[in-house]
Structure formats: structure tokens, C-alpha cells
Amino acid sequence: EDKVVQSPLSLVVHxxxxxxxxxxxxxxxxxxxxxxxxxxxxxxxxxxLTSSGIEKKSGRLSSILDKKELFSILNITxxxxxxxxxxxxxxxxxxxxxxxxKLIFGTGTxxxxxx
Amino acid sequence: DAMVIQNPRYQVTQFGxxxxxxxxxxxxxxxxxxxxxxxxxxxKLLFHYYDKDFNNEADTPDNFQSRRPNTSFCFLDIRxxxxxxxxxxxxxxxxxxxxxxxxxxxxxxSVL
Numbered sequence: 001e002d003k004v005v006q007s008p009l010s011l012v013v014h015x016x017x018x019x020x021x022x023x024x025x026x027x028x029x030x031x032x033x034x035x036x037x038x039x040x041x042x043x044x045x046x047x048x049l050t051s052s053g054i055e056k057k058s059g060r061l062s063s064i065l066d067k068k069e070l071f072s073i074l075n076i077t078x079x080x081x082x083x084x085x086x087x088x089x090x091x092x093x094x095x096x097x098x099x100x101x102k103l104i105f106g107t108g109t110x111x112x113x114x115x
Numbered sequence: 116d117a118m119v120i121q122n123p124r125y126q127v128t129q130f131g132x133x134x135x136x137x138x139x140x141x142x143x144x145x146x147x148x149x150x151x152x153x154x155x156x157x158x159k160l161l162f163h164y165y166d167k168d169f170n171n172e173a174d175t176p177d178n179f180q181s182r183r184p185n186t187s188f189c190f191l192d193i194r195x196x197x198x199x200x201x202x203x204x205x206x207x208x209x210x211x212x213x214x215x216x217x218x219x220x221x222x223x224x225s226v227l
Contacts, residue, residue, distance in 0.1 A: 034214055041221055045218075092214040103216060
């Protein structure tokens with residue numbers, strides 16, 4: 001059965017800290033891995049990773065994928081209170097029986113950044 | 116400007132009373148998804164439309180139906196809501212066979 005596991009489940013840090021969120025997966029027919037940020041509403045797309053070893057960066061956030069070890073990390077440097085959210089990892093898997101690929105979500109990491 | 120719009124943001128219904136949630140998009144994407152997300156859980160795919168083709172997930176209860184009258188709009192109908200259907204319902208879109216990247220703000224459904 002396909003699964004996506006995120007760790008830690010929750011994390012409390014202080015402003016200015018650097019955090020690393022982990023996502024490991026066991027998915028048949030892997031196509032890509034996506035990171036989303038979810039505050040009190042819908043998920044907001046952050047990154048889509050398809051190739052190993054190539055870092056994607058957006059401001060203080062960065063992410064990298066290791067397709068050999070089947071995991072990804074999301075780094076946030078110089079955290080701010082506005083970074084407080086649930087961070088969701090999802091893996092896109094080819095679904096040859098369907099018209100579109102499947103998206104399998106992890107249960108998320110709840111990040112709380114204290115002033 | 117919001118690209119995937121869900122209405123209403125909050126919906127309260129009674130046990131067993133049919134309810135319809137709506138989603139519209141200005142992206143002209145051909146794929147629209149409906150996800151159910153319960154508290155502290157990951158979003159769970161209910162079904163999706165690829166153009167006019169409806170694709171139901173195997174474990175989606177028959178109580179959940181969907182309609183897509185045109186490219187821009189998609190509806191989620193819950194025929195007889197139970198207490199266990201209280202959740203956030205998320206609509207998302209994508210192009211071609213790509214993953215859902217653009218989500219609406221969600222509709223939080225409460226069942227009394």
C-alpha cells in the first residue's frame with residue numbers, strides 16, 4: 001500500500017530558528033513530490049520536486065528530494081511567526097488505470113513559531 | 116484574485132438534510148478534484164473530473180455525488196449527511212494529468 005510519512009508530527013520553535021521537516025514515502029510509480037503550506041484554510045502549493053539532488057528554493061524555504069532513499073526535506077531558515085502552519089507533503093503516483101495521477105498526502109507537520 | 120473559489124466558506128446542515136457545496140475556477144483547468152479533510156488528518160480524495168469524465172475513488176461512499184456542468188464549475192452533493200461527514204471540503208484544479216496544485220479556500224461543513 002502506498003504511504004507517505006511525515007516527521008515530526010509537531011514542532012515548536014522560536015523566531016529566528018532553522019527547522020527541517022521530513023517526508024519519507026513508499027509509493028509505486030512515483031512521479032513527483034509536492035510540499036504545501038496549510039494555515040486555517042486550503043493548502044498553498046510550495047514546491048514540486050521530480051529530480052534527486054536538485055534543491056528548490058523560494059526565499060527562506062528550500063527543499064530537496066532523494067529518490068534513492070525515498071525522502072524529502074523542507075528547510076525553513078530564520079523562521080517567523082507567519083511560518084506557523086501545517087506543512088503537508090504529497091507524492092504524485094502514476095495511476096495507469098485512471099485519467100490522472102494519484103496524489104497521496106502525509107498527515108502533515110504542525111509547526112508553531114513562537115515570538 | 117482568487118482562482119479557485121468555494122462557496123460557502125462555512126455550511127451548517129442537519130443530519131440527513133441534503134447539502135450542495137460549490138466550486139468555480141478561473142484557470143480554465145480541465146481537471147477538478149474534491150477532497151475531504153477531517154481534523155488533524157490529511158486530505159482524502161473523493162473524486163475528480165477530467166473534462167467531463169467522472170472518476171470516483173473506490174472507497175468514496177455513495178452518499179457523495181458530484182456534478183460538473185461546465186469547465187468552470189463543479190459541485191459536491193451530499194445526499195444524506197451524517198455526523199461523520201463533518202469536515203473541510205477542498206476543491207482543487209490541475210491541467211492534464213498533473214497533480215492538484217491550486218486549492219480553493221475550502222468549505223467547512225458542520226452537521227447537527
